[in-house]
Amino acid sequence: MDTLTYFINLAYVASAALFIFGLKLLGHPDSARKGNFVSAIGMFIAVVVTLMDQQIINFHWIVIGVVVGGAIGAWKAKTVEMTAMPEMVSLFNGFGGMASLLVGWATISGMTEEQLLAADGGLFVATFLTIMIGAVTFSGSFIAWGKLSGKMNSKAIIFDGLRLVSLGHLIALTILVVLFTLQPDVGIWLYLTIIVALSFGILATISIGGADMPVVIALLNSYSGVAAAAAGIAIDNTILVVTGLLVGASGLILTNIMCKAMNRSLLNVLLSGFAKPPEMGEKIEGEVKIMSSSDAFYVLEAAQSVLVVPGYGMAVAQAQHAVRELQDLLEENNCAVEYAIHAVAGRMPGHMNVLLAEADVPYEQLFEMDDVNPRMENYDVAIVIGANDVVNPAAKEMKGSPIYGMPVIEVYRAKTVFVLKRSANAGFAGVDNPLFFKENTRMVLGDAKDTLNNIIRDFSTD
Amino acid sequence: MQEIYLIFVVLLAALLGFELIRKVPATLHTPLMSGSNAISGITLVGALASSGGDYGWLTVILGTLAVALASINVVGGYMVTDRMLGMFKKKQK
Structure with a gap:
């Protein structure tokens, strides 16, 4: 091995160490940003030393590739x-x-x-x-x-x-x-x-x-x-x-x-x-209780502790900023607000956490399912925003359900549950979520963002 | 012997990866994915040799395309991860 190859490989060891150290720093929200930077330095070193390789004699194609790719990547990342x-x-x-x-x-x-x-x-x-x-x-x-x-x-x-x-x-x-x-x-x-x-x-x-x-x-x-x-x-x-x-x-x-x-x-x-789609063993029947957003406001105004359970619907409705606004108003009203995030909420791991972080929700207020389930009874109101399967009690109660056995956030054990949903076929529809028919569940129908904004308006004019 | 050495590297790298990533909290899983996306752009290192070496046109085109795609991953991945991690804030009291 000649000196140059030796040096290149030594630098590779250094960049591997930087990747590992970077991943380690990613283990906590406080140090994660630094970790990402450390990892980027590792990448930079690896690329630069590779360019010293004597096999590489032509740089113009490399430069074109890096500039074009880098520009596209940077543009995507920014926008x-x-x-x-x-x-x-x-x-x-x-x-x-x-x-x-x-x-x-x-x-x-x-x-x-x-x-x-x-x-x-x-x-x-x-x-x-x-x-x-x-x-x-x-x-x-x-x-x-x-x-x-x-x-x-x-x-x-x-x-x-x-x-x-x-x-x-x-x-x-x-x-x-x-x-x-x-x-x-x-x-x-x-x-x-x-x-x-x-x-x-x-x-x-x-x-x-x-x-x-x-x-x-x-x-x-x-x-x-x-x-x-x-x-x-x-x-x-x-x-x-x-x-x-x-x-x-x-x-x-x-x-x-x-x-x-x-x-x-x-x-x-x-x-x-x-596989064949599983058939529902039992039919769920019951009556959906609908609540207007102004009635929801009165309940929230009296609440001491609120749990918010977001799902993909929150991302679709772009409701995360409205959620944050409501959180501020509730906290001003001496109500504790916590968030429960199921591991498969959203369309990728940690998706909800990033959306809430974007809306300035501190990460200490985001909890995993196992943290909130044991104290579910203590929440006055659980607000379900655009989540369905991850709060579906059928997972515990109905053997025939396709999601039977899946661990869920047991919101139905909270004192009151608000489900923010675009529409619900009132009456005896074949909805596959028995949560909607629970005694303590209220459906607040309409676009999640509009519903939240209505409640926020009631709070501010109060 | 070369193969044994390789198996060693594979084994240790995989085990180390498992140990490190297991400790990443659920709240950071999206930045972890975009960050590891950026890291998987390490293919760029392999692509450089094909793009800039003394090869026929086909190899150079393939190499250059690989350089461009891997650069999207590296630059885009690190930047978007940084952007996201900048959003995670502590409670201000």
């Missing part, structure tokens, strides 16, 4: 709405996957025929994995982005024979890895691999519905890391392996947390599209 974070993260996952795919492809296309024939079989297996995982990540993320941004119907798309087609893809990929490894100089195996893997990513994601998206995004996040790690093995670069695996582990942990929060196995989420 993205916090409510649109899930889409953006999916899109970035997809870019990461595609970048790894291209690196894998370029590794093969950059070799002469003699080099290809002389190379070790392990190299081709690693390259194959890079390209395959990269392609699945790219097309899967692209579909997830389409579903999350509303450019595609977010419902699970299922058709007859989906299972068979997917199985066919897996068999094809298994055959391709053998062919590609044995005949790396035959271009068609490479192109087929890319096509089949892209198609597999689409199939695996279209069959997953909108509510399961947090799991899918977390998993694709993990894939994008694994793809980078595989690329590292292919091009024999340890920093890619180490860093890619850190990301892979991170995504996998989040996936696991999401699955646990839904009481489902990962396989169950991924294959849910292949």
Whole structure:
């Protein structure tokens, strides 16, 4: 190893240490911003020392790539709405996957025929994995982005024979890895691999519905890391392996947390599209009690402690700032306000926390489900804003329910529950959430933001 | 021996990742995802060699595209994470 290579690798060790230290600092809201900065320095060092590599003789293409990509990234980062974070993260996952795919492809296309024939079989297996995982990540993320941004119907798309087609893809990929490894100089195996893997990513994601998206995004996040790690093995670069695996582990942990929060196995989420939709065992019947926003105000005015449970509907209605305004008024009125956030509320892990942080809600007031459930009886009012499944008592009470067994925020045990909902079919509708019929539940109908603003107005004129 | 060394690295990096990330609180999960998105842009390091090396046009085009995509991840990922983390505030008393 010559001195320069030695130095480059030493610098890689330093940047790996910085990534690790950065992730460690991300463990607390106070130090997290510093952690992100430390990690960015690690990245900067890794890129700069790589440019010293003597294999690199032409800089103009690199500069064009970095400037164009950096500008697009900076523009997206500056302009993205916090409510649109899930889409953006999916899109970035997809870019990461595609970048790894291209690196894998370029590794093969950059070799002469003699080099290809002389190379070790392990190299081709690693390259194959890079390209395959990269392609699945790219097309899967692209579909997830389409579903999350509303450019595609977010419902699970299922058709007859989906299972068979997917199985066919897996068999094809298994055959391709053998062919590609044995005949790396035959271009068609490479192109087929890319096509089949892209198609597999689409199939695996279209069959997953909108509510399961947090799991899918977390998993694709993990894939994008694994793809980078595989690329590292292919091009024999340890920093890619180490860093890619850190990301892979991170995504996998989040996936696991999401699955646990839904009481489902990962396989169950991924294959849910292949199973028949469960039928409701019992019909829920009862009468919905509707409350006007001005009556809701009187109840809130008398309340001592309020729990707010946000869900995806809060993001859709962009109601987080109104929630914060109401919080201020309630606190001025000597009422304690807390927030309960279910792990799968929203469309990505931690989505609600970011929205509330954007509206200046201090993070100390955000609680996890297990923190609030034991003291649920103490809350005078629980306000459910655009959440449904995560507060659904059917998960505890109804064996036939598709969500039976999922841990939920047990708002129905609070003294009063307000459910802010766009509409409810009054009377005996087949609503799948028995919370709406509970004795202590009141439905406040209308756009969540308008309802909150009405209550806020009543508070200020009071 | 090279393979054993690689398995060591894979094992330790994965275990370290699990230990570190497990300690990240739920409230920071979105910044964690966008931040790890940025980190997965490390592919950029691999792409540089293809984009700037002495290769045929196909490799250079593939490499340059990879550089651009990975740069979106790196720059966009770190910036948006910073923007989000700046929003997390303590209660002011």
